[in-house]
Amino acid sequence: MNYSRLYAPLMKIYLLVFFCYLFLPLLLMAIAAFNTPTIPSVIPWQGFTLQWFTLLFQDRLIWESVLNSLIIGIGVVLLAVPIGLSAALLLTRLQSRSQPFLYAILVSPILTPGVILGISTLIFWSQAGIGGGLFLTVIGQTTFIASFSMLIFMAQLQRLDPELEEAALDLGASHLQTYMKVIFPYLKPTFITAACISFLQSFENYNTTLFVIGADTTLTVKIASMIRLGLTPEVNALSVIFLGVTVMAAVIYTLLQKQEDTDAV
Amino acid sequence: MTQWQQLLFQNGKIMAVFMVALPAFWLVILIVAPQLMMIDFSLWYEDNVTLERLERDISQKDHHLFDLDDKIANLMDQGLSAADPQLVSLEQEYQLLDQEIKQLMLKTDDPPEVYSPKNYVYLAHNQLHRTIFLKTIWSSLMVTLIAMVICYPVAYYLAQVAPKRQATILFLGLIIPYWINEILRTFAWLMLLSYNGFINLFFTRAGLLEEPIEFLDGNTGVLIGMTYAYILFMVFPTYNLLQTLDRNQIDAASDLGAGWIRIHLRIAIPHAKPGLAVGAITTFMLAAGTYAVPAILGGPHSLWFTQIIYSWFFDGGNWNQGAAYAFVLLFLCIIFVMLMMKIFRVRFNDITRRV
Numbered sequence: 001m002n003y004s005r006l007y008a009p010l011m012k013i014y015l016l017v018f019f020c021y022l023f024l025p026l027l028l029m030a031i032a033a034f035n036t037p038t039i040p041s042v043i044p045w046q047g048f049t050l051q052w053f054t055l056l057f058q059d060r061l062i063w064e065s066v067l068n069s070l071i072i073g074i075g076v077v078l079l080a081v082p083i084g085l086s087a088a089l090l091l092t093r094l095q096s097r098s099q100p101f102l103y104a105i106l107v108s109p110i111l112t113p114g115v116i117l118g119i120s121t122l123i124f125w126s127q128a129g130i131g132g133g134l135f136l137t138v139i140g141q142t143t144f145i146a147s148f149s150m151l152i153f154m155a156q157l158q159r160l161d162p163e164l165e166e167a168a169l170d171l172g173a174s175h176l177q178t179y180m181k182v183i184f185p186y187l188k189p190t191f192i193t194a195a196c197i198s199f200l201q202s203f204e205n206y207n208t209t210l211f212v213i214g215a216d217t218t219l220t221v222k223i224a225s226m227i228r229l230g231l232t233p234e235v236n237a238l239s240v241i242f243l244g245v246t247v248m249a250a251v252i253y254t255l256l257q258k259q260e261d262t263d264a265v
Numbered sequence: 266m267t268q269w270q271q272l273l274f275q276n277g278k279i280m281a282v283f284m285v286a287l288p289a290f291w292l293v294i295l296i297v298a299p300q301l302m303m304i305d306f307s308l309w310y311e312d313n314v315t316l317e318r319l320e321r322d323i324s325q326k327d328h329h330l331f332d333l334d335d336k337i338a339n340l341m342d343q344g345l346s347a348a349d350p351q352l353v354s355l356e357q358e359y360q361l362l363d364q365e366i367k368q369l370m371l372k373t374d375d376p377p378e379v380y381s382p383k384n385y386v387y388l389a390h391n392q393l394h395r396t397i398f399l400k401t402i403w404s405s406l407m408v409t410l411i412a413m414v415i416c417y418p419v420a421y422y423l424a425q426v427a428p429k430r431q432a433t434i435l436f437l438g439l440i441i442p443y444w445i446n447e448i449l450r451t452f453a454w455l456m457l458l459s460y461n462g463f464i465n466l467f468f469t470r471a472g473l474l475e476e477p478i479e480f481l482d483g484n485t486g487v488l489i490g491m492t493y494a495y496i497l498f499m500v501f502p503t504y505n506l507l508q509t510l511d512r513n514q515i516d517a518a519s520d521l522g523a524g525w526i527r528i529h530l531r532i533a534i535p536h537a538k539p540g541l542a543v544g545a546i547t548t549f550m551l552a553a554g555t556y557a558v559p560a561i562l563g564g565p566h567s568l569w570f571t572q573i574i575y576s577w578f579f580d581g582g583n584w585n586q587g588a589a590y591a592f593v594l595l596f597l598c599i600i601f602v603m604l605m606m607k608i609f610r611v612r613f614n615d616i617t618r619r620v
Binding site: 007011014018019021022025026029040042043044082083086089090094095096102104105106117119120122123142143146175179200206211223224227228235238239246249250251254258 | 271279295297426435436440446448453455456457470546555575584598613614
């Protein structure tokens with residue numbers, strides 16, 4: 001392959017630049033968490049400190065926002081996973097010409113800007129006298145997170161061998177028993193994936209949350225307001241924690257993925 | 266047997282109810298009804314002229330009521346008995362007026378709603394908002410195009426060229442920034458681009474810059490930040506499609522003498538079309554709908570359309586106007602989806618199946 005010999009070095013440089021572009025900003029953000037000045041910065045370097053972490057852990061408002069994020073995240077998981085599962089079952093089993101249309105509508109929240117979902121939720125529930133807050137945030141986020149959950153379940157359901165189900169029914173299991181003893185156990189890892197993705201999506205969400213959170217605050221909303229009003233390296237300290245958790249999660253995910261590949265072979 | 270009876274027959278009562286009730290709740294209460302309500306809101310306004318007239322009316326009547334009250338009190342002071350006809354008629358007048366005021370007050374609680382396209386006309390006639398809307402379209406298109414150009418080679422390399430081990434590591438390198446909070450990714454660029462930020466300090470100290478550049482005064486910072494924040498949404502769909510491209514097709518084309526550029530133009534890119542379309546739609550939607558990036562990286566002179574929408578809701582207190590602006594944004598995204606379907610010659614289902 002002559003083209004690969006010609007373009008391989010160019011490609012290497014391109015990739016190097018691309019990954020530097022991806023990682024250098026994050027790296028600088030993390031390094032600034034350990035620098036002394038009260039404005040987040042890397043140069044000039046004025047000495048190593050851990051005081052921003054100490055301040056962060058003492059900041060009561062941040063922990064309150066973390067608690068809110070957790071509550072909302074759990075609420076979203078409890079709603080989005082069952083909804084996603086039921087919709088995935090419906091769409092894989094409904095023999096109807098309206099199926100593609102239904103599918104399109106149920107996926108559309110993913111293709112809708114988050115602010116629109118927040119706004120429409122806010123308007124709709126205000127008619128029932130329910131204003132912004134934790135409950136409305138759960139509702140607003142579930143609108144699109146249920147779509148992700150549905151897609152995850154659908155992918156797995158399409159791989160389900162229909163004979164398994166037929167065998168269970170032939171052997172005298174009731175429909176409910178078939179679900180409880182065959183289909184749901186088969187979907188067990190999918191439940192975990194759907195719950196994790198739903199929780200993460202909820203935890204990180206900003207654009208939808210902004211419109212439905214009311215006077216409360218979530219961690220993401222709190223970080224944004226810290227950046228805009230009264231920026232301190234506490235934000236950088238937080239980013240170090242986020243980076244650490246993300247790197248770990250990504251490594252675990254990659255290892256699991258690899259295991260799955262070798263299992264499949 | 267209808268499709269629904271079949272569903273019942275094949276899954277049992279409990280599961281059939283579960284499979285219909287929950288999606289129905291989601292579809293109606295969470296997705297469709299709120300959108301319709303938003304559109305409804307965008308089509309009417311509170312008639313403030315009538316409202317003001319009502320309020321003037323009430324205050325006049327209130328004055329009258331006070332006068333009456335005074336008069337009654339005076340007459341009582343003069344020693345008139347409560348049964349005196351003059352006092353009784355005044356008392357009656359007082360009661361009537363009081364009732365009338367209460368009824369008018371009820372009306373102001375529920376101001377008259379007038380259906381008209383006024384909220385949309387307002388946007389069309391407001392030059393500043395119109396300019397910002399056009400800027401949002403233009404910038405989102407630019408971000409989408411830049412992301413596509415930058416990401417295609419990376420996606421191709423990962424899917425077709427990289428050895429398996431290397432691909433795994435590079436993939437990890439894509440996931441980590443992809444999973445980092447959007448706010449933090451934007452904040453990272455605030456540190457780089459601000460007046461006393463890393464880039465300015467680095468280059469002035471190295472003697473390459475005479476004086477710092479104001480990245481954050483206009484739209485430059487917002488564009489850089491948006492590209493960075495949403496670029497990875499282009500990589501993954503493109504990668505997914507290119508991964509399904511049979512290596513033999515490329516080899517065959519190469520054996521038959523096709524050059525590097527031709528292989529991409531005739532084989533790889535056409536194959537990746539649905540992925541490119543999904544990537545473009547997602548990136549455009551995120552860029553046009555972002556609130557975080559302009560809020561953090563935009564200067565006072567670089568308002569974004571989403572920021573105007575936000576202020577209609579929370580600073581201006583005119584939800585109807587805000588709903589109209591929101592619908593315009595949604596409509597823009599729908600148009601973009603249709604445009605992508607046309608350009609990449611894919612059907613809607615090709616797109617939704619790749620999300």
